[in-house]
Amino acid sequence: MAEPTTAPASAESGPGPLHPEPVTKRRLDSIDLLRGVVMVVMMLDHTRDYLHSGAFLFDPLDLSKTTTAVFLTRWITHYCAPTFVFLAGTGAFLYGARGKTKSELSRFLLTRGLWLIFIEVTVVRFLIIFNVDPSMLAFLQVIWVIGVSMICLAGLIYLPLNVIAGFGLLMIALHNLLDTRLNIIQFTGPDSLLPGFKDKILMLLHQQGAFPIDGFPSPIVFVAYPVIPWIGVMAAGYAFGTLYKMDGERRRKLLLYIGGACVMLFCLVRAWDVYGDPQHWHKQKTVIFTLLSFVNTTKYPPSLQFLLMTLGPGIVALALFESVNRGAIGRFFITFGRVPFFYYLLQWLTAHVIAIILHAVFGKPLRWLFQTPLEWFSHPPTGNGFPLWVVWVSWITGVLLLYPLCKWFAGVKSRRKDWWLSYL
Numbered sequence: 001m002a003e004p005t006t007a008p009a010s011a012e013s014g015p016g017p018l019h020p021e022p023v024t025k026r027r028l029d030s031i032d033l034l035r036g037v038v039m040v041v042m043m044l045d046h047t048r049d050y051l052h053s054g055a056f057l058f059d060p061l062d063l064s065k066t067t068t069a070v071f072l073t074r075w076i077t078h079y080c081a082p083t084f085v086f087l088a089g090t091g092a093f094l095y096g097a098r099g100k101t102k103s104e105l106s107r108f109l110l111t112r113g114l115w116l117i118f119i120e121v122t123v124v125r126f127l128i129i130f131n132v133d134p135s136m137l138a139f140l141q142v143i144w145v146i147g148v149s150m151i152c153l154a155g156l157i158y159l160p161l162n163v164i165a166g167f168g169l170l171m172i173a174l175h176n177l178l179d180t181r182l183n184i185i186q187f188t189g190p191d192s193l194l195p196g197f198k199d200k201i202l203m204l205l206h207q208q209g210a211f212p213i214d215g216f217p218s219p220i221v222f223v224a225y226p227v228i229p230w231i232g233v234m235a236a237g238y239a240f241g242t243l244y245k246m247d248g249e250r251r252r253k254l255l256l257y258i259g260g261a262c263v264m265l266f267c268l269v270r271a272w273d274v275y276g277d278p279q280h281w282h283k284q285k286t287v288i289f290t291l292l293s294f295v296n297t298t299k300y301p302p303s304l305q306f307l308l309m310t311l312g313p314g315i316v317a318l319a320l321f322e323s324v325n326r327g328a329i330g331r332f333f334i335t336f337g338r339v340p341f342f343y344y345l346l347q348w349l350t351a352h353v354i355a356i357i358l359h360a361v362f363g364k365p366l367r368w369l370f371q372t373p374l375e376w377f378s379h380p381p382t383g384n385g386f387p388l389w390v391v392w393v394s395w396i397t398g399v400l401l402l403y404p405l406c407k408w409f410a411g412v413k414s415r416r417k418d419w420w421l422s423y424l
Contacts, residue, residue: 028094028244029334030321034314035087036337038080040399043347045077047395050355050369053385056376061296063289069388071292078299081142082310084340085230088146089168089237092153094244095422102157108422109154115423116147119345127348129372136372137219140204143344145225149234156235165239171232176304178206178228179278187211187220189378208300210374222373226301233307248322255319262312269305270294276304335403338410342424343402350398358394359384 049055058065060074096105120143126132128139138144156164184202185195186209195203195211203209203223210222243251269276281293297306324330336343352369359366368381413421 029326029330030318031087031090032334032337033321033324033326033330034083034317034337035340036333036335037317038083038314039336039340039343039347040333041077042080042084042344043351043398044073044392044395045080046348047351047354047398048073048388048391050351051358051386051391051394052388055385056380063284063293063296068288068292071296073388073391075292075295078297078306079310079314081225081299082233082302082307083314084142085146085149085233086237086240086311086314088150089153089234089239090241090244092150092157092234093238093241096157097241097245106154106157109150109157112423113147113150113154116143116150120144120147123345124348127345127352130352130370131372133372134219135217136222136374137213138221139224139373140221141224143341145227145230146234148227149231152231153234153238157238161239161242164235168232168235168237168239171229172236172307173304175206175229175232175301176276176278182207184209187216190216206301220374224300228301229307230302233302233311252319252322255315255322259312259315259317259319262308262315266305266308266312269308270297276308277306278303332403335407335410339406339413339424342409343406346402346405347398350402351394354394354398358386358390362386 048060052060052070054060054070060066060070063071092105092109095108096102100108120140121138124141124143125136125139129136156167159167182202184199184207185193186199187193187195194215195209199209200211200221203211204226206226206228208223208226210220212218212220243254246254270281273280277297279296279298281290281296284290284293295309297303297309299306302310326334356366356369358364359369365381365384368376368384409424
């Protein structure tokens, strides 16, 4: 999402802070820094998928099979998607605060949302699997859900900000009421029952799954990211953008209060363990594994507890990043945060190519790296992959390779104002 370097405090109607300030470039650096950090971490998860010897053989979060290192390698990436979607909503607010009219902002969100959905089912799909097999029509992940959420936000922005905030927070807080009320037929293969129209809609809305478009055999859609409550996350992020109209000290305090309250609420709700996540925690064989069980919340779709656990620390980080000395490390991550979509596409390509090269060099199976996810799950590859340390080294190598390209494109976006740049 493109963001302004300055914006008038009066960009939104309604009561403002006592001492409003323009949205300055320095303040936006804190957003770019956080976004850059989570974008870099995101590539770790995708590199693990392609390179770890245990990928597709067991769930890295399954405490009966995983190790602490494998668990944390997967778990740390939980912070990526919520932060990405939430800040996309904040970016939409800041884009509008540049002086855009409601209709201009709405048109941008609508067209960019449609563009992202198109890219998800074409370019991203190809980068993930390197094939054009028509039997796998779509693999709907985070870019799809951002696109749908932007389309919804295009209409929501006409409502008062407190209504948008209430809508987002209520969807986040209440959507887990659906957990025990959905009875969906899942497609598991040629011999399974076929999902009906209602089942397909519910998968798109709130339950991960796959379904053929029109009976079997026909092209299959795999829904990795149902859209609820992600629409609410983006709406809450949009309302959150109003904090960037406040004076710096007041905003930092509010960021710490809000983020800290989310962390405390997560601890309380998770300890209560009655509502907010379909996956309960249990005492394990060691204290460390009990702690891992406690933080092992549900991502698909993201539960209330999952979002409190991830967005709370993210908001605290925004407060800390406002006063931190940027330095070379800060500028490194800010570069990625300024071109998140460009980086997102390249990191899939880079992780995939690195995996192909390493598997070829060391004589490991290659065919699965050109198959669809349904083939991965139904016939997990064997003899593939490497130890976890290879995953980490490959991830760091990939990020360093992408830095010059992202720095170049960030410079292009800062120098030029072509309309199409706001779509990348």
